[in-house]
Amino acid sequence: MKKFFRCVLLLTLALFVLVPSSALCQGSIKVGIILPATGEKAKFGEIEKKSFEMALEEINAAGGVNGKQLEFLYEDDTGRPDVARSAAEKLLTKDKVVMLGGGYGSSETFAVAGVAQQNRIPFLVNTGADNKITEMKWDYVFRLNQPVSDYPIALESFMTDVVKPQTVAILYENTNFGSSSSREFQQTCEKLKLKVVMNEGYQSGGVDFKPLLVKVKQANPDVVYMISYLMDASLLMKQSMELKLTPKIFVGGGAGFTLPEFVENAGKAANMVYSATLWYQTLPYPGAKEYYDKFLARNKLSVDYHGAEAYSSAYVIADALKRAKSSAPDDIRESLSKTDMKTVFGPVKFVAYDKMTNQNKLPTYLVQWKAGKLELVWPGQTATTPYVYPIDWEKVWK
C-alpha cells in the first residue's frame, strides 16, 4: 500500500513538472532572468522580479512578441558569483533561452556576463553597476542602467555649488560594487581638489560599525559618502547618531539608501540623509509616474530606481525581440544594439563612451530623506522640493 502511494505521489509530481513545459510553452519565447531570490540581496531581487512580472503581463496582454507569448524563466543567483554562473549555464544549455536579462549584484552580473559572452548569447544588464561589466569589449553584453562612475554626477555639482566641502570620508562595502564606487568617487574628489581623509571598506553584515565610525569622527570630514546595501546603511546611520558624528552632509551612493526599508529600519537617523539615485517617479519620462502608482497599488510598497530598471528592461527585451529578424542570438544582439526607445527609466540607446561599450547613458540625481519621505532635490530644475542645507544634526536627531 505504501509503495502504491509513493508511486502515485511520484507520478503526480512528474505531471506537475512535465505539463507546463509541454502544454503552456507552445510557441512562447523564453528569456532567462537571473536575480537574487535568496541570500542577503533577496529584497532587491524581489522588487525587481515583481517589476519584471508586471511588465511581462502588460506585454503579453498587448499581444506579446509578434504574436508569440513572452516567457521569463527566473533563476536565483543567491548573491554568489559561482551560483550566478551555474544559473546562467543552466538557462542557456537546459532551458535554451534566447537571451538573458536581470543581473543585480555587480559580482554576480560580471560572472553571468562572462558566460553570456562565451556562449554568444545577448545579456541585458539592468542593475549590476560596476564599470568593468561593459568595459571588457564584450559585444553580447548590454547595460540599461548607469555605471557606478556616473552615480555621483549630481552630487558633484551639488558639492561644488552648495556644500563647498574641504574634506571627504568614503566608506564602502568590500564587494565589486563598493570598491569600484569608492575608487571612482575618490577620483571625482581629486578632480574637485577635495581632500579624501579616509577611504575604507567594511565587511557587509556587521553588528558593530563603531570602530569604523570612531575613526571617521577623529578625521572629522565635511562629507561622509557611504556605499552600502540596506541594513548596513541603516546601522551605519543609527550608530553615527549614537556617536554624534556630525559632518556637513551624509550621502549614500544609491543601493540601500533609497529603499523605503532604509527609513523604516533607521528611523529618525535616516532623516536629512542625501543619496545619489538613478531615477525618481516624477521625472518627465512617459509612464514613470503611472508605473510608480501601479507598483504601489499592487504591492503596497513604494518603489525606487531598482524596480524601474527591471520594468524598463523587460520592455527593452520585448522591443529587441520584436525587431529581431529571427530568434538566432546574433540577430537579437543586432537588434538590441539598434535599440532606440523611451522607457519609464528614460530613453534607452546603447552607445560607447569612456571605456565602455553597449552602455546606456542617462543622468543621475540626488535625493534627500525628509520626514520619512524620499524627495528629489538636485539638479534644481527637476527637484520636487528644495534641499535642506545646512543641517542642524542636534535638532534632527532629537
Next chain:
Amino acid sequence: MEMFIQTLVAGILIGGVYALIGLGMTLIMGVMRIINLAHGQLMMVAMYITFVLYEFLGLDPYYSLLIAPPALFLLGVTIQKYLLDPLLKIDSVIPQNQILMTVGIGMVLTETIRFIFHSDYKSVKTSYSSATFMIGSISWNVPMVMAFGLAMLLTAGLFFFLLKTDTGKSVRATAQNKDAAMILGINAEWITQLTYGLGAAMAAAGGTLLLPIYYLFPDVGAPFTLKSFIITVLGGMGSTVGAIFGGLVLGVAESLGATYISMALKDAVGMVIFVLVLVFLPGGLKTLTKV
C-alpha cells in the same frame, strides 16, 4: 588610548553574546560529537519569534527571553527526537550523517521563514535601541551592555545546572563516556534530546539579546553558525569554559581588527585566529585553563 579602550569595550560586549551562542553549539558538540550546522538558523527562528511578539503584542524583546528560548528548547528536543536520533540506527557510508541532517534542517528552517515572512529586513525599534551612556570618554550602548549582562547571567545559570543538578551531572557524564553513563542507568537518549534542546535555547537567548541592536532577515543565521563553529574550535571542541573564552577572544579580535587593520577584513581576522589555534594549540583554549 581612548580609541583602544573603546574598541576593547565594544569587543568584549559583543563577545559575551557570541559566547552564549557558541556555548550552545559546544554543548551539543560535547555530548553528541556532532557539529550542529543548523545553529545559526535556530537562532534566526528565535529572533523571528521575538520579532512577532514585539510587532503584534508589543512585548519588549527582553521579556521574550521567557518565551523564545523555551519554544526553541521544545523545537530542539523535537528535532533531536524525530530527525536526528533515527539516523543513529541506520548504517551509512558516512559515519556522521547527523551532521548532514543538520545542514538540511538549517535550510528548511531558512526557507520556511522566507515563505512566511519574505526576504524583508526587519528590526525592532525600542526606545532604548540607540541609548548610550558615558563613563569618562567611553561610550556604552545600553542594549549592548544589557545583552552582555544577561548573557553572562544565563551562562552562570547553565554552569549551575551542569555542576550542581543531577540532570546536569548526567549531561556531563554522557559527554565524558556515553557507554559508561548508560551502564550506570542514565537515559542517554533523553540526555541527548535535552542537550540539543538546551543548545537551541542558548542560541535563542543569544538571538533575542541581539535583536534590539541588530536586524533580521531569513539568511541572518549562516554567519552565526560559522561564528559558533569558530568559537567551538577555539574553546576546544566541547569545553564549555573554553567556549566562553573563545567567544570573548573572537569578539575582541574582530573589534581590534576592525579598528587597527581594516573593517573589510573583520571576518578574516576571526579565520586567522581559527587557523592559528588549530596549528599551535590543537586542543583549543581549554588546554590553557586546565578545566
